[in-house]
Amino acid sequence: MAKKPEIVNEPTISPYSSKKTENAQNTSKVIKNEVLSTQLHGLFGLDHYPNYLLRWNIADINKLENYFHQTLALISKQKQQLMSIYEITNEFKEGILHKFDYVRNFEKVFHPKFLENVDIDIKGDGKLYCNWNFNAISELLVEEIEHVYSFPLLCKEFCEQIVYHGKQFVTFIQNLSEKKEKEGEEKEKEKKQNTELLLSLKRCVLDWMSLHWLNDLLLNEIVNGIATKIYQSELYYNCKCVSTDPSVKSQIRKLNWRHGYLIGYRSKEELLKQQQITTSSDNLLFLRSELIPHTDDSEITLNICLTKNFEGGKLILHGLRNNSASTEDIYEIICQQGYAIIHPGRLLHQVTPVTKGERIMLIVWCRDTVNLRNQVCPCCWINRRSDTNCIAGDQWN
Numbered sequence: 356m357a358k359k360p361e362i363v364n365e366p367t368i369s370p371y372s373s374k375k376t377e378n379a380q381n382t383s384k385v386i387k388n389e390v391l392s393t394q395l396h397g398l399f400g401l402d403h404y405p406n407y408l409l410r411w412n413i414a415d416i417n418k419l420e421n422y423f424h425q426t427l428a429l430i431s432k433q434k435q436q437l438m439s440i441y442e443i444t445n446e447f448k449e450g451i452l453h454k455f456d457y458v459r460n461f462e463k464v465f466h467p468k469f470l471e472n473v474d475i476d477i478k479g480d481g482k483l484y485c486n487w488n489f490n491a492i493s494e495l496l497v498e499e500i501e502h503v504y505s506f507p508l509l510c511k512e513f514c515e516q517i518v519y520h521g522k523q524f525v526t527f528i529q530n531l532s533e534k535k536e537k538e539g540e541e542k543e544k545e546k547k548q549n550t551e552l553l554l555s556l557k558r559c560v561l562d563w564m565s566l567h568w569l570n571d572l573l574l575n576e577i578v579n580g581i582a583t584k585i586y587q588s589e590l591y592y593n594c595k596c597v598s599t600d601p602s603v604k605s606q607i608r609k610l611n612w613r614h615g616y617l618i619g620y621r622s623k624e625e626l627l628k629q630q631q632i633t634t635s636s637d638n639l640l641f642l643r644s645e646l647i648p649h650t651d652d653s654e655i656t657l658n659i660c661l662t663k664n665f666e667g668g669k670l671i672l673h674g675l676r677n678n679s680a681s682t683e684d685i686y687e688i689i690c691q692q693g694y695a696i697i698h699p700g701r702l703l704h705q706v707t708p709v710t711k712g713e714r715i716m717l718i719v720w721c722r723d724t725v726n727l728r729n730q731v732c733p734c735c736w737i738n739r740r741s742d743t744n745c746i747a748g749d750q751w752n
């Protein structure tokens with residue numbers, strides 16, 4: 356006898372609600388995936404086919420509309436938070452690098468070995484360009500393991516200036532958060548909430564510290580200079596959904612999105628002491644002693660070590676995700692002040708516990724939202740898949 360189909364009631368929990376019971380969490384995960392997949396399919400269909408939604412039924416269109424309303428509300432909320440963060444951080448004037456004229460003073464930025472090997476041009480447009488010719492790449496870059504290179508980048512004095520600037524920044528934020536909000540003043544309350552949000556992020560974002568210029572310099576002249584020469588295969592990404600059209604492949608790809616920040620480490624013992632004594636106001640730069648294995652939200656990551664004389668805090672590399680042959684391998688890098696490591700974001704990596712001293716790194720995640728992510732279907736990108744089972748087919752059709 357045929358089995359009666361089970362009737363499953365549709366759960367009604369909002370995917371974005373933060374108040375979920377434990378039992379609701381799994382269900383909510385399923386719904387969240389459904390929200391995402393419905394939105395992706397909706398967007399894709401609307402973009403590709405005329406009158407696409409005429410194929411849907413009204414209930415599903417209502418669902419799609421509702422999901423986008425929720426997402427739009429989330430976008431607006433986070434944009435508002437970011438704007439308030441800028442309002443707060445624009446008042447930060449104590450740092451020393453806001454208006455640094457790096458074009459005229461580039462010798463004070465780069466490592467002497469970098470300057471020996473990379474020609475720097477200041478063109479008629481007043482901008483600085485690094486010439487990554489064959490000699491520069493082969494003389495400067497050391498291949499640590501496949502896909503990972505190290506090289507001297509910033510001089511010692513400049514590293515120290517960035518650290519000083521970062522410490523001034525967190526002190527500024529900390530002082531703000533300690534200021535008592537004036538009773539009943541909505542604006543003050545909001546400012547206080549956003550200062551707390553800033554503190555909870557555990558990262559000092561370069562743009563918020565008025566170091567946009569450094570973020571841009573590192574993306575345009577360092578990461579792109581190197582990536583276009585040595586990461587061609589990484590930028591096409593080994594996914595069956597990437598176009599096989601040779602004219603697409605021959606385009607030179609440039610990464611166009613960057614997220615640069617400082618991340619600081621101290622030993623567990625120091626962190627404990629830090630919690631008890633609140634007088635040292637640069638504490639906020641040091642909120643961790645290690646970092647668990649992860650991959651980055653980036654195509655290519657640049658990681659520059661700004662401090663010296665710390666112990667522990669080795670960068671451990673496990674190999675590329677989706678490459679079963681290499682995930683077991685472990686390679687250790689001892690980070691040196693002024694030296695950068697460049698690696699694909701999908702390389703699994705972690706940081707071992709710092710046991711002594713201060714370890715502060717400048718990290719830049721770089722992405723390509725124009726070329727690569729335009730070629731990879733969202734489901735493959737999000738799931739980092741490289742197999743042939745993509746529901747969108749071999750090509751993102």
Ligand SMILES: O=C(O)CCC(=O)C(=O)O
Nearest residue numbers: 618651658670706716718
């Ligand atoms: O601190 C480091 O060396 C690595 C930091 C890192 O992997 C990250 O911020 O994504």
Ligand SMILES: [Fe+2]
Nearest residue numbers: 649650651704
């Ligand atoms: Fe990372």
